[in-house]
């Protein structure tokens with residue numbers, strides 16, 4: 572059995588591809604990672620809502636593909652006041668690439684999140700990153716016999732979360748652990764997560780519900796840096812997530828659609 576059977580077909584296909592994707596050749600060491608919590612604090616200090624603006628050429632839930640240069644988009648987002656950026660490196664379903672990531676990181680001075688579906692340690696070596704995304708749902712929780720646990724919980728597609736977090740930190744990277752439920756918050760905290768993102772999009776159904784963040788956020792420890800992810804499409808949505816405790820907001824589609832600079836500015840001033 573495989574827990575990906577519960578996933579939307581698009582997500583299953585993403586994970587199948589992720590498992591096949593090779594890692595980097597040799598181990599990377601990042602000695603100049605830009606600090607995400609510090610970037611959030613700097614944004615707050617000058618009155619900007621901390622926004623992580625996402626360069627996302629396409630996705631399973633959008634139509635068409637942006638043909639804009641990722642570096643130009645990224646520079647516009649930073650000019651618009653983004654505290655940090657997120658760049659997709661998943662090639663098959665999100666139109667991302669490691670090259671996009673490298674070019675963007677070289678062009679800006681804010682922290683850049685590597686957004687991908689990483690399931691094994693060697694995949695961390697594909698590119699030097701300030702912050703990597705690890706999705707709790709796809710990584711194990713380290714318990715010994717996953718298959719016997721509560722019957723319905725099956726083998727996750729990836730390695731265990733805790734060693735993945737440690738492997739990223741050993742390489743000098745920070746880690747954003749993405750969760751969708753209170754149980755996953757517990758898994759993330761047990762594994763040592765310090766930056767936690769609650770994804771409003773349910774990866775089983777691919778539907779967005781901003782109520783997810785409101786429900787799950789109270790389970791996140793005060794000292795963690797907390798992000799609200801997905802489905803933030805208006806300044807009112809942004810205020811709602813901030814009121815529910817978000818330190819930062821991860822926004823893709825609503826910034827990519829139209830003028831990314833103006834869009835970013837609208838959200839940082841929400």
Ligand SMILES: O=P(O)(O)OC[C@@H](O)[C@@H](O)c1c[nH]c2ccccc12
Pocket residue numbers: 625627686687688749770800801802803821822823824825
């Ligand atoms: O475009 P949106 O709804 O603003 O969402 C951005 C981001 O949260 C979303 O792209 C995302 C959240 N978690 C992910 C994991 C993998 C790929 C993408 C994602």
